[in-house]
Amino acid sequence: MKWALVAVIVGATVLADVLQTLGMRHHGEIHDFRPSALGRAAAALARNWYVIVAVAMMAVSFFAFLTLLSFADLSFAVPATAASFVIETVVAKYFLREQVTWKRWAGAGLVACGVALLAL
Amino acid sequence: MTPHLRLKTRALTAIVILANVLGNFAMSWGLKHRGTLLGSSVLEYLRVFLNPWVTGGVLLLILWMLSRMTLLSWADLSYVLPVTSIGYVLTALMGRVFLGEQISAGRWAGTVLIMAGTALVGSTAVRTTKAQETEAAFAAAEESQ
Numbered sequence: 001m002k003w004a005l006v007a008v009i010v011g012a013t014v015l016a017d018v019l020q021t022l023g024m025r026h027h028g029e030i031h032d033f034r035p036s037a038l039g040r041a042a043a044a045l046a047r048n049w050y051v052i053v054a055v056a057m058m059a060v061s062f063f064a065f066l067t068l069l070s071f072a073d074l075s076f077a078v079p080a081t082a083a084s085f086v087i088e089t090v091v092a093k094y095f096l097r098e099q100v101t102w103k104r105w106a107g108a109g110l111v112a113c114g115v116a117l118l119a120l
Numbered sequence: 121m122t123p124h125l126r127l128k129t130r131a132l133t134a135i136v137i138l139a140n141v142l143g144n145f146a147m148s149w150g151l152k153h154r155g156t157l158l159g160s161s162v163l164e165y166l167r168v169f170l171n172p173w174v175t176g177g178v179l180l181l182i183l184w185m186l187s188r189m190t191l192l193s194w195a196d197l198s199y200v201l202p203v204t205s206i207g208y209v210l211t212a213l214m215g216r217v218f219l220g221e222q223i224s225a226g227r228w229a230g231t232v233l234i235m236a237g238t239a240l241v242g243s244t245a246v247r248t249t250k251a252q253e254t255e256a257a258f259a260a261a262e263e264s265q
Binding site: 023042100104114 | 181226
């Protein structure tokens with residue numbers, strides 16, 4: 001039960017982040033931070049299908065995390081989901097075509113190990 | 121990378137991290153002080169939101185989501201993820217200060233690794249994909265439909 005929830009959380013998180021990145025790239029860079037401009041951006045994003053599905057996936061991940069927290073410790077829940085860092089870096093390189101240099105691989109690896117260690 | 125982009129990225133990254141850390145803390149605090157398990161019914165889930173700590177936490181997590189989406193509108197996912205992970209360190213420190221949790225040697229080691237990873241990725245370019253290329257790819261995909 002614990003690990004099934006972890007799988008759901010990691011899977012939904014990876015999907016949500018990839019779709020969110022695609023959605024925001026499609027939208028274009030946000031550089032006007034006045035309230036009216038932010039409102040227009042929010043209205044455009046609410047009709048962006050990448051963003052809509054991403055938010056739905058985030059909700060799945062959120063409620064799965066909430067359920068996990070209700071019977072497992074935060075110190076189990078947080079590190080158990082650390083795998084998503086490495087998985088998302090792989091997806092960022094091969095699917096999103098980002099230039100993942102050795103610094104980014106090392107950084108993602110260090111962070112994943114560090115998050116796992118926080119459980120001790 | 122222009123100084124303006126660097127400053128904008130740093131400032132928004134700080135908002136993303138703080139909203140996440142404070143949101144998770146408030147939610148965790150609210151849930152911990154309820155005393156019962158979640159998961160028995162939909163009504164149970166809804167009742168949780170009456171707790172002001174949980175409501176505040178959810179609002180902060182909404183701010184987290186929106187600010188993170190804004191950051192992703194110009195920064196790489198493989199940049200944003202490790203850089204914002206410094207939030208785990210702050211979460212651990214808050215646990216020590218406000219919840220009286222012990223930080224073991226393993227936790228300190230984890231904290232050091234996360235900070236090293238964050239610093240390493242923070243020194244790379246914010247964006248490695250070209251805006252024009254992405255636009256062209258989307259245009260081509262839409263034409264082919």
